[in-house]
Amino acid sequence: MTSPEEFKTRLKIAKSKIKKHLKSDDDKKGSFMGNAFKLGTELVAAVVVGTIIGFILDNWFDTKPWLIIIFFFLGAAAGMLNVIRTARRMQKED
Amino acid sequence: MASNPMQQFSVHKIGPEIKISGIDLSFTNASLFMIISASAILFFLFLGSKEKRIIPNKVQLIAELFYTFVAKMISDTAGSKAKPYFPFIFSLFMFVLFCNMVGMIPYSFTVTSHIIVTLIMALFIFIAVTIIGFAKHGLKYLSIFVPSGVPVVLLPLITIIEIISYLSRPVSLSVRLFANMMAGHTMLKVFGGFVISLGLLGGWLPLGFSVALTGLEILVAFLQAYVFAILTCIYLNDALNLHH
Numbered sequence: 465m466t467s468p469e470e471f472k473t474r475l476k477i478a479k480s481k482i483k484k485h486l487k488s489d490d491d492k493k494g495s496f497m498g499n500a501f502k503l504g505t506e507l508v509a510a511v512v513v514g515t516i517i518g519f520i521l522d523n524w525f526d527t528k529p530w531l532i533i534i535f536f537f538l539g540a541a542a543g544m545l546n547v548i549r550t551a552r553r554m555q556k557e558d
Numbered sequence: 559m560a561s562n563p564m565q566q567f568s569v570h571k572i573g574p575e576i577k578i579s580g581i582d583l584s585f586t587n588a589s590l591f592m593i594i595s596a597s598a599i600l601f602f603l604f605l606g607s608k609e610k611r612i613i614p615n616k617v618q619l620i621a622e623l624f625y626t627f628v629a630k631m632i633s634d635t636a637g638s639k640a641k642p643y644f645p646f647i648f649s650l651f652m653f654v655l656f657c658n659m660v661g662m663i664p665y666s667f668t669v670t671s672h673i674i675v676t677l678i679m680a681l682f683i684f685i686a687v688t689i690i691g692f693a694k695h696g697l698k699y700l701s702i703f704v705p706s707g708v709p710v711v712l713l714p715l716i717t718i719i720e721i722i723s724y725l726s727r728p729v730s731l732s733v734r735l736f737a738n739m740m741a742g743h744t745m746l747k748v749f750g751g752f753v754i755s756l757g758l759l760g761g762w763l764p765l766g767f768s769v770a771l772t773g774l775e776i777l778v779a780f781l782q783a784y785v786f787a788i789l790t791c792i793y794l795n796d797a798l799n800l801h802h
Contacts, residue, residue, distance in 0.1 A: 471613065506730050509733060510726040510730070513726040535722075538722055541719050542719045542720070542723040545720075545723055546723050546730070
């Protein structure tokens with residue numbers, strides 16, 4: 465039905481059409497929602513990890529409530545750092 | 559009757575119980591659906607690469623689409639140095655994607671809605687990336703915990719925060735995938751239950767929601783596989799190109 469020659473000219477036309485649309489942000493649309501989903505867990509995970517580290521160290525050094533409190537806040541700081549980094553990376557992508 | 563929305567996540571044994579030195583290695587429905595997903599990928603890619611046509615047929619087109627999608631993702635986020643890791647990231651992306659998508663079929667089981675599955679994958683990535691980092695840069699890899707331009711007084715505090723942030727990677731990676739899949743499937747089941755309990759008169763509204771949620775879940779299934787793969791690329795990038 466379609467000969468290779470005919471296909472070549474059609475390919476050329478299609479390629480020039482694509483070139484016009486290449487700079488449009490069509491293929492980036494999907495990643496916006498992915499980024500939105502990313503941020504939430506980023507914050508929580510660091511807090512959880514920080515608290516667990518504090519808990520383990522507390523049991524280790526027998527300093528019951530102190531290290532868990534300190535590491536909870538350090539974890540929260542790490543979470544905020546993660547969120548800021550992810551947000552900055554998202555801005556760079558655009 | 560399976561009216562409990564969490565019923566769908568129960569793991570049960572298929573066939574005989576296998577125990578090796580006290581560890582339960584029985585074949586479960588989770589293992590069955592992992593095998594189904596893996597063989598679906600193999601089958602699909604085999605079909606896609608069987609005839610190498612210049613003008614591709616539909617299956618070949620989709621297979622090539624996946625290939626270029628992952629290849630572009632790697633080169634965009636991790637640069638050309640990450641090229642050798644393409645097979646790993648491609649298999650990871652395809653496995654998560656197919657597990658999520660197979661889970662969307664009614665009466666099937668979603669493997670990725672179990673945290674142990676996602677955590678094992680995330681821990682594997684985490685350990686692999688750490689080993690790659692140390693292998694490429696030696697002890698200099700530890701400098702990712704010490705950001706540049708920080709006053710000396712604050713340095714111990716910042717280092718601890720950076721270490722926590724580094725250790726939180728596998729947790730956030732696994733919890734994100736697991737929570738999204740589990741929450742979505744629970745919600746589908748809850749709305750399905752509403753349809754039954756409200757009956758012929760009031761059941762139409764939750765039925766409509768159910769249809770809309772199914773569409774959303776398919777989007778989430780793709781998106782979470784994408785996010786999982788792209789975060790692996792980002793972590794790999796941190797390990798390969800140190801100067802960040």
